Amino acid sequence: MTDIEITSADRAIIRALQHDCRMSNAQLADKVGMSASACWRRVRLLEEAGVIAGYSAIVDADRAGLGFHAIVHVRLSRHDRGAVQRVMSELSSRAEVVECFATTGQYDYHLRVLCADMAAYRRFLDDFLFRLPAIESAQTNVVLEDMKRRIVVPV
Structure with a gap:
C-alpha cells in the first residue's frame, strides 16, 4: 500500500x-x-493505496435469517500477548462475529454478533465464547431495533 x-x-x-x-x-x-x-x-x-479496501453487497440480516442481533462487551482475565492473540484469532474465525472493536474503558472488546435466534446465540456463548480461557466476562445487550446504520464513510 x-x-x-x-x-x-x-x-x-x-x-x-x-x-x-x-x-x-x-x-x-x-x-x-x-x-x-x-x-x-x-x-x-x-x-x-488501500483507500478502497474492497467491494461488497449490503445484506439485510433479518431477511437472511439472522434475526438475533447483539452487542457483546467482553472483558479479558489476561492481557498477555499469547492470550490476546488467541482470543482475536478465535473471534475472527467465527461468522457470528461481524464486527469487533478493541476499546478503552471497562471492557476490552465490543462485538456485534448476528445469529438466527436466541438458541443459536446461547450456543455461541456456551460452546464458544465462554470456553476461551482468557474470557473473564461477557455482557450482552440485545439490539431491539436498528435505528441507524451508516456503512458510508463521510469523505
Whole structure:
C-alpha cells in the first residue's frame, strides 16, 4: 500500500462508489466528471493505496435469517500477548462475529454478533465464547431495533 493525497476528484469517486459500486467505469466517470481512462486510473490507485479496501453487497440480516442481533462487551482475565492473540484469532474465525472493536474503558472488546435466534446465540456463548480461557466476562445487550446504520464513510 502506498500513501496518496486524497483529492476532491477522489472524494467524488469514493462517494459515488459507496452509493453504487456496481456501476460501470464509464458511468462512474460520467458521474464524477472525468474521462473514463483517468477515472479508471484513479480508482486503481485508490485500491492499490488501500483507500478502497474492497467491494461488497449490503445484506439485510433479518431477511437472511439472522434475526438475533447483539452487542457483546467482553472483558479479558489476561492481557498477555499469547492470550490476546488467541482470543482475536478465535473471534475472527467465527461468522457470528461481524464486527469487533478493541476499546478503552471497562471492557476490552465490543462485538456485534448476528445469529438466527436466541438458541443459536446461547450456543455461541456456551460452546464458544465462554470456553476461551482468557474470557473473564461477557455482557450482552440485545439490539431491539436498528435505528441507524451508516456503512458510508463521510469523505
